[in-house]
Amino acid sequence: MDKKKLSAIQRDLPKDVVLIAVSKTHTKEEIDEAYASGCRIFGENKVQEIKEKYDPNYHWHMIGHLQRNKVKDVVPLVDMIQSLDSLRLAEEIEKQCAKIEKVMPVLVEVNIAREANKTGILLEECLSFVKQCMSFPHLDVQGLMCVGPMNGTTADIEACFEKMQVLYHTLQNEYGAERIRYLSMGMSQDYALALKHGSNMIRLGTIIFGQRNYNK
Template sequence: MDKKKLAKVQKDIENKATLVAVSKTRTKEEIEEAYNCGCRIFGENRVQELKDKYDSRYEWHLIGHLQRNKVKDVVPLVSMIESLDSLRLAQEIEKECSKINKIMPVLVEVNISREENKTGIYFEECLSFVKNCMKFEHLDIQGLMCVGPLTDDEEHIHECFEKMRVLFQRLQTEYGKDKIKYLSMGMSQDYPIALEHGSNLVRIGSLIFGKRK
């Protein structure tokens, strides 16, 4: 783990955003070291990895694509699902959360760059999708998430993140800032740009832990 880079990230986001340390492929020992350096929320992409590493001392977010048949394993363990991307998934989360009487905070994942290899709701579908999801009693829609475009074209990254900010503000106008709280965007390679466009939840992995194993 690179403590200097972690300290820089923590300083960069101070009073602006909350850090989700992406612990995909990392060992329990690495997670514990990050925890001892101030990380409190850890993000996992895969359900089995989450189950293997789960420790109740930490707060966990599911940040990767969630298959419906894995929902029952996830809902008891996480404090947020950041990757809601279909109505059928919303229905499954509602069903499993109702069984344990849990209200699940969720973020709607938006495929803002319209890349075929990414999951998520398209920009123009998002408002109606959120409206449909508001009917579920055990889902607490708290905002939006996106993965920035994989490109060296910074102008394109700025454009995508700005569109997310506009969408986020529309939802806040519709449902209130107390309800729509989080705009999760920005990773190791682009989090400074995301912060410029209002991100208040950043998902950082390789800058903290080094290159993925």
């Protein structure tokens, strides 16, 4: 872990921006080191990794695609699900959270670049989808999440982030800024552009932990 780089990021971030340390494929020892360096929220893409690394002293976000058959395993462990991407998933989260009397903060994932290999609600469907999700008593819709186009130009990425910012403010106007609190966008390669377009939750992995070793 690059402690100097992490310290610089934490120092330069605006106070209202939440940093998610994306710890997928990294060890619990690396997570402990990041915690000691000031990280408090850890993002994981897979339920199995959350279960293996779980520490109740830390905050955990599910940021990857969540299969409905895994919901029952993850809802007791995480503080937020950032990847709500279908009504059937919303129904399952509601069902499992009702069983343990937990209200789950969620972000709606938007496929803002309309990429076939990504999950998420399409931009034009998002307002109606959020309205549906608001009816579930055990879901607390707190905002939006997206992944910028991986192979896009700077202009492509900014165009997507600008659309997300507009959608975010539209939801705030509809439901109030007290409820729609988070615009989660920006990763290691594009977080500066995301901050420029109003992101207040960034998900950084490589820039904190280094390159991932998927063969571990």
